[in-house]
Amino acid sequence: MQLNKKLVLITVAAGDPDAAVKFYEKFFGLTFAQSLSDQYVTYHAPIDEGGIMLTVGPKHNAQETVVMYYAVDDLTAAVNDATAAGAKVLWGPGDLPIAAAEQAEYKQLVQKHYPADAQSATDWSTLGKAVLLADPAGNGVGLVQVADHARGRFMVGKHKRPLSQKEVNVHQDAVALGNKHKARRAKP
Numbered sequence: 001m002q003l004n005k006k007l008v009l010i011t012v013a014a015g016d017p018d019a020a021v022k023f024y025e026k027f028f029g030l031t032f033a034q035s036l037s038d039q040y041v042t043y044h045a046p047i048d049e050g051g052i053m054l055t056v057g058p059k060h061n062a063q064e065t066v067v068m069y070y071a072v073d074d075l076t077a078a079v080n081d082a083t084a085a086g087a088k089v090l091w092g093p094g095d096l097p098i099a100a101a102e103q104a105e106y107k108q109l110v111q112k113h114y115p116a117d118a119q120s121a122t123d124w125s126t127l128g129k130a131v132l133l134a135d136p137a138g139n140g141v142g143l144v145q146v147a148d149h150a151r152g153r154f155m156v157g158k159h160k161r162p163l164s165q166k167e168v169n170v171h172q173d174a175v176a177l178g179n180k181h182k183a184r185r186a187k188p
Contacts, residue, residue, distance in 0.1 A: 005078070007052055008144065008154040009069035013059040017043065020056045032056065036102040051155030067132065069142030071156040075129050078143050082133050087141065092131035096144070098124065107149075114152035121149035 014020035021032050021043045032043035035055070042057030072078035075093055083089065098106055103124045111118040130144040151157040 005070035005072055005143075006154075006156055006160060007068055008071040008146070008156060009053050009055060009142065010047075011055045011057065011067045011069065011142070013064035013066070014056055015059055017041065017056050017058050024054060024056060028054075036098045036106060037096075038099040039097065050161065051153065051159070053154070065140075067140035067142050069130065069144045071146050071154060072143050073145070073157075075131060075143060075145035078145075079131055079133070082141070082143070086136040087133040090132045090134050090140070093129045094131070095125075096127040096130055098126060100125070110149045110152075114149070117149050117152045121147065123147065124149065 012020060012024075024045070025032055028045065028047055030045050030047075032045040032054075035042040035044055035057075040058055042055050044053050044055045046052070047054045079089065079093065107118065107121075107124050110121070126147055127150045128144050128146040130142060133141045133143065135141050146154050146156050148157075152159050155161065
């Protein structure tokens, strides 16, 4: 079973991002890196072996809380699918910019750790494009089309790991048990 969307980023919107980062650094036992954007200060760190990043940044409105972002191969098609299923676009699509002053060093890091990804990259000004949606219940859901040079970092594309057969089997059994439970509850 291959998932068509992969969780890659969890964003925490905080009134005091520095205090939130201190909490998450202690909680996860790691150091967060400052993002390379000139637009606003955010921090990020890997929190899972599967390429999931936690990002902490400023709140842009009072309702903003935690949003999960899923990597997709085609952002336009994914947004169309989501809106057809009842989602509303709240922001974007927009670039996830890398500050011009940091692009050369960032490129060196990618070349060091993901040389094949670096070879296929042509635009080093952005990590990709993203969009923020609201599902039919009003929950935030993010979609991101990751730039070629960032695919290894987020373990998408050729780096993506399919679900194991055991994970598939366990899930299928859970679905079957859930259906039995639903049927039992429906009986008077």
